[in-house]
Amino acid sequence: MPHLSLEYSANLRGKVDFTELCIKLRDAVLGTELFEIGAIRVRAFEASAWAVADALPENGFVDMSFRIGKGRSQEEKKRAGEAIFFTATNAMSGLLETQNFALSLEIREIESTLSWKKNAMHDRLRKQ
Numbered sequence: 001m002p003h004l005s006l007e008y009s010a011n012l013r014g015k016v017d018f019t020e021l022c023i024k025l026r027d028a029v030l031g032t033e034l035f036e037i038g039a040i041r042v043r044a045f046e047a048s049a050w051a052v053a054d055a056l057p058e059n060g061f062v063d064m065s066f067r068i069g070k071g072r073s074q075e076e077k078k079r080a081g082e083a084i085f086f087t088a089t090n091a092m093s094g095l096l097e098t099q100n101f102a103l104s105l106e107i108r109e110i111e112s113t114l115s116w117k118k119n120a121m122h123d124r125l126r127k128q
């Protein structure tokens with residue numbers, strides 16, 4: 001399943017609407033037309049402890065990890081990454097204007113022989 005997981009420093013709570021950001025990122029992933037709707041999962045986790053750069057208390061981060069199945073070309077993976085990063089950059093443009101914020105994204109491929117899944121949503125969504 002394409003999993004987009006965000007980790008963020010707790011000092012961003014209240015500064016970013018992470019529910020809204022997850023929805024925007026889901027839309028961005030879907031918009032690439034590289035992933036099935038029923039497979040997309042986006043979520044955000046708060047890090048209650050962090051130390052970033054020069055450790056100023058106002059320093060914060062959002063780190064995104066996108067885990068996907070194998071089979072897409074390098075160009076397709078780059079396109080997906082750019083769509084995600086563009087959406088996140090727009091959503092957090094205010095933070096990026098401060099000198100206390102870092103945003104990152106990494107795409108990793110899931111080894112299919114070491115991955116198990118059942119997804120009850122495909123049947124419903126493939127009928128639409």
Ligand SMILES: O=C(O)C/C(=C\C=C(/O)C(=O)O)C(=O)O
Nearest residue numbers: 001002035039068069110117119
């Ligand atoms: O292959 C994968 O694990 C990831 C994937 C799709 C997964 C599902 O369809 C699913 O979990 O239901 C992908 O498209 O990258």
